[in-house]
Structure formats: C-alpha cells, structure tokens
Amino acid sequence: MASKEYSSARTAETPAGAWLIGVAAWAVPGLGHLLQRRWVRGALLGGAVWVMCVVGISLGGHLFGVSSKDQGLSGVLQILPMIANVGSGLLYVFCWLTNTGFVENAQLVTSEYGDKFLLVAGLLNYLAMLDAFDIAAGRKK
Amino acid sequence: MRHLLWMAVFAGLTGVVFGAVAKGTDRDRLGYGLTVFGEFMLIGLVLGWILYFLPWK
Numbered sequence: 001m002a003s004k005e006y007s008s009a010r011t012a013e014t015p016a017g018a019w020l021i022g023v024a025a026w027a028v029p030g031l032g033h034l035l036q037r038r039w040v041r042g043a044l045l046g047g048a049v050w051v052m053c054v055v056g057i058s059l060g061g062h063l064f065g066v067s068s069k070d071q072g073l074s075g076v077l078q079i080l081p082m083i084a085n086v087g088s089g090l091l092y093v094f095c096w097l098t099n100t101g102f103v104e105n106a107q108l109v110t111s112e113y114g115d116k117f118l119l120v121a122g123l124l125n126y127l128a129m130l131d132a133f134d135i136a137a138g139r140k141k
Numbered sequence: 142m143r144h145l146l147w148m149a150v151f152a153g154l155t156g157v158v159f160g161a162v163a164k165g166t167d168r169d170r171l172g173y174g175l176t177v178f179g180e181f182m183l184i185g186l187v188l189g190w191i192l193y194f195l196p197w198k
Contacts, residue, residue: 044161048154055150113147120151124158131162140164 018136025132027089029125032132045128052121053091060105061114063095087122087129152181 025032030046033039064081086092095101101118105111134140160174 041161044157048157052154059147110147117151120155124155127158127162
C-alpha cells in the first residue's frame with residue numbers, strides 16, 4: 001500500500017513535458033536533448049544512432065518485422081529483434097514505409113554486421129530516450 | 142581487416158553513447174566512453190582468437 005502511494009506520488013511529480021520529450025527522443029534520435037538545449041549531448045547521441053543506422057543499412061543489414069508470412073515460432077522469434085529495431089523511431093517507420101532494409105542480404109559478407117548495427121542503434125536510442133526523459137523530469141542534470 | 146574496422150566503428154559509436162549518458166564530469170564521461178570502447182575491442186579480439194582455434198567445421 002505504502003509503495004503504491006509512493007509510486008503514484010513519483011508519477012505525479014513527472015511533468016507532462018517530460019513524456020513529450022521522451023516521445024520526441026524516440027522518434028528522432030537526438031531530438032530530445034536538442035529540445036532541452038543539450039546541444040553537444042544531443043549531437044553525440046543522435047549522430048551516433050543515425051550513423052549506426054546508415055552504416056547498418058549500407059552494410060546490407062536487415063530490419064526485423066512481424067508479418068503474416070511468419071508461421072509458428074518463426075514469428076515469435078522476430079518480436080524481440082523487432083522491438084530493438086523499433087527503437088530507431090521514425091527511421092524504422094521510414095524504412096518500413098519505403099520497404100528499405102527489410103530484405104535479407106545473406107550473400108553479403110557484412111550483412112551480419114549490418115544486422116547488429118541496426119539492432120544496437122535502436123537499443124542505444126532507447127538509452128538516449130531514457131536519458132532525455134530523466135533530464136526533462138529533473139532526475140538528472 | 143574490414144572486420145576489424147567495422148568492429149572499431151561499432152565500439153567507437155557505442156562508446157560515444159555510453160559516455161554521453163554517463164554521470165559525472167566531462168572528464169569522467171570521456172574516460173568511461175574510452176573504457177567502453179577499449180573493452181569492446183579487447184573482448185572482441187579475445188573472443189575472435191578463441192573461436193579461431195575451435196575446430197568447428
């Protein structure tokens with residue numbers, strides 16, 4: 001009971017703007033920090049995630065997504081890497097809309113590298129998103 | 142050589158992000174980012190050599 005009250009009090013303290021900053025940070029890598037005038041940190045975080053995405057695609061990496069073609073366990077196994085890829089925000093949405101990067105290029109030597117670059121780019125953007133949220137909520141300088 | 146290059150790029154970019162979100166002074170963050178970069182490179186090279194000697198064919 002006490003922990004519930006503590007939890008709701010902590011939630012109430014979070015300003016609404018922090019949630020918007022979190023969404024912006026997810027949607028466009030680096031934007032969450034730039035909106036808070038953290039120019040250097042925003043450029044570093046956003047730049048790193050953008051470069052990782054571009055390098056990942058150029059190396060022949062592919063983005064994961066769940067489709068109706070996947071049957072049984074195959075579809076389930078796509079979910080976790082897809083969650084990692086979705087971390088790239090609108091970059092993932094753009095690639096999905098333009099059907100870029102969703103085709104496997106297993107014949108390329110560097111395709112596995114590309115996959116890892118794309119997966120980690122999304123995961124790092126989740127980290128950057130949480131950092132931007134914490135700054136906006138006043139939990140971090 | 143290309144593999145080492147991409148591993149270094151990966152380690153460098155990851156180190157930048159980890160360093161940027163770390164707490165402390167700018168010097169602490171730089172040190173942490175460089176540490177992450179070094180750890181990725183070192184562990185990658187060690188694992189690479191271990192896998193090289195394993196007779197998987």
